[in-house]
Amino acid sequence: MATAPRDHHLVPDHLLVVDDEPTVRELLRTALRYAGFEVDAAATGREALELAARRIPDLVLLDVMLPDLDGFEVIRRLRAQPRSARRGAGGDVPVLFVTARDDRRDRLTGLQLGGDDYITKPFDLEELIARIHAVLRRTRADHPDRLAVADLELDPEGHHVTRAGATVRLSPTEFRLLHFLMTNAGRTMSKGQILDSVWDYDFGGDTGIVDTYISYLRRKVDRCGPKLIHTVRGVGYVVRGPRP
Template identity: 40%
Template structure:
């Protein structure tokens, strides 16, 4: 059960959903702050510290994607987007905007609580060790990546994904293994979450993201770090 100090910001314009979800998550031990608009959510983030943001994509005024980009631009705060349509581009758009995970309506409080806990576990410090990858220095003990001495800004999820691949030392890591190890739950064949994060990671660490030389795709299996990197 999470500690009471674990604070979640819920940005949801439907008052009934917001109230029901707040009560259910409070029963799970979370401290909930609510905002009905993207503007209110961003304003709250200026005043209070939260551990996770739950963000509806369909908001009045500033839409959820814009809010997601704004939150991500401020740092690595974990974001879970809420969408009503899992079979459209909404999911991919939310992940591309910087979300770490997604859930679909109707929401199940127990499942959502498990997703939040998984994000919080990923925020825990990894074991001390260092890796080099091409021109990168990866420091799990500091949760940081340097390129030629300059910091590369990754989200916690992107960093965890990179360290899982790097620690495999060139061996193929399957999509299923990465989903389980990084997100701590199964997606029943839905690899959009992983593939979008791989694209985001490549944009930050690859010299040419369209022709990756560090994080390689192994067709039909998964991903691997280039041997000799």
């Protein structure tokens, strides 16, 4: 496959593959991980809804023919869920149908229910990956500056932070610190780098203030849900999503 892996310093987009065929699920999981995505997979509609509620995906690849709820019912239920500050726990998370149902009426139904694209099997993997990137670009166009790591979201313009859709109230310094770490998500930042970027005045090389504010942030950001702010001993701190 021509698509090369992404730079692993970047936070990968999280995709949810929903297909009841084990060979298709494994093919997509392998190919999409190679292309730099983080991938979860579900074999049924109910399992897909449970996974999407537990962790908001950046995009769902959804088959129509599933053993319990069909894909059309899955997207109806996703679209009925409350929206978060970015894309709801499903409310307007992008959905790309990947299905053997190639009838024109099925395509129209999928798009009318809120699907962002519709591709039929058998598909070309490179085209599918290109379409995924196109959908992600389109759906992010309204909020190009928002930052997200797992279910943690930061809006620099609105000065607003949420975790799993719930508002996280931060002081101005805590907000600047989190913004810096999320801008560099996946990269370990030294205490010196953090001090230089977040604080505008000289602490004489004393990085203790960084440790203090990291502890403040952890109490608010990592209070519920998987830990996102990590210590790299002898180096500094990093914000990253849970390991698969």
